[in-house]
Each structure stands twice: as structure tokens, then as C-alpha cells.
Amino acid sequence: MAQILIKNLDPLILEKLETLAKQHGRSLQDELKHILQQASEVGIHYHTGSDMEKAREAVARVQIRYAGKTLSDSTELIHEDRER
Known part of the structure; x- marks a missing residue:
């Protein structure tokens, strides 16, 4: 299998990844x-x-849920709200 080396990884990111690994019961590599x-x-x-x-x-x-239903036009409500 291939290997990957990540240089200059922010220590905070590494800490977060280690925390995730612990939460999931995995090693850092497996995480x-x-x-x-x-x-x-x-x-x-x-x-x-x-x-x-x-x-x-x-x-x-x-589309199935709202088929045949009449929905109100919100244009009037928007105009009323803008006039406040």
C-alpha cells in the first residue's frame, strides 16, 4: 500500500484528529x-x-407532497414587511 507524508501540519489540526480517533475508537492512522x-x-x-x-x-x-395544493403568494407579505 502507498504511504503519505504530510509536512507542516498545524498542531491544532493534529490534536483534533487525535480526538476524533479516540471518539471513534480508532488509531490516528485508521481515523x-x-x-x-x-x-x-x-x-x-x-x-x-x-x-x-x-x-x-x-x-x-x-412535488408529490404539494401536488394539487394552492400556495399563497408571499409578494404582498414581503411588500408589507418592507414598508415597516
């Missing part, structure tokens, strides 16, 4: 591997459109 794994998956989902698919699903749920 960093986990963080990198999560970051790489988020990047892959972003580039493959997975996040867009989730957004489309959320929009579809909202």
Missing part, C-alpha cells in the same frame, strides 16, 4: 484512512451524478 475513504467517495458521487440523483428524488417527493 485518517477512514476520513480519506469518505472524502474519496463523496468526490466520486459528485462526479458520477449520484448527488444529482438524490436531488431529483427530493424534488419529486416535494
Whole structure:
């Protein structure tokens, strides 16, 4: 497996990472591997459109929820608020 060396890491960041590792019951190395794994998956989902698919699903749920309902126009309320 490959190794990574990070130079000039802020001691405060290292302290926070060590705290996270303790909270999750991991070694610092295992915590960093986990963080990198999560970051790489988020990047892959972003580039493959997975996040867009989730957004489309959320929009579809909202459309179903409000289908056939009449919603008020907030323009008048905004005008009233601005006149205060």
C-alpha cells in the first residue's frame, strides 16, 4: 500500500484528529484512512451524478407532497414587511 507524508501540519489540526480517533475508537492512522475513504467517495458521487440523483428524488417527493395544493403568494407579505 502507498504511504503519505504530510509536512507542516498545524498542531491544532493534529490534536483534533487525535480526538476524533479516540471518539471513534480508532488509531490516528485508521481515523485518517477512514476520513480519506469518505472524502474519496463523496468526490466520486459528485462526479458520477449520484448527488444529482438524490436531488431529483427530493424534488419529486416535494412535488408529490404539494401536488394539487394552492400556495399563497408571499409578494404582498414581503411588500408589507418592507414598508415597516
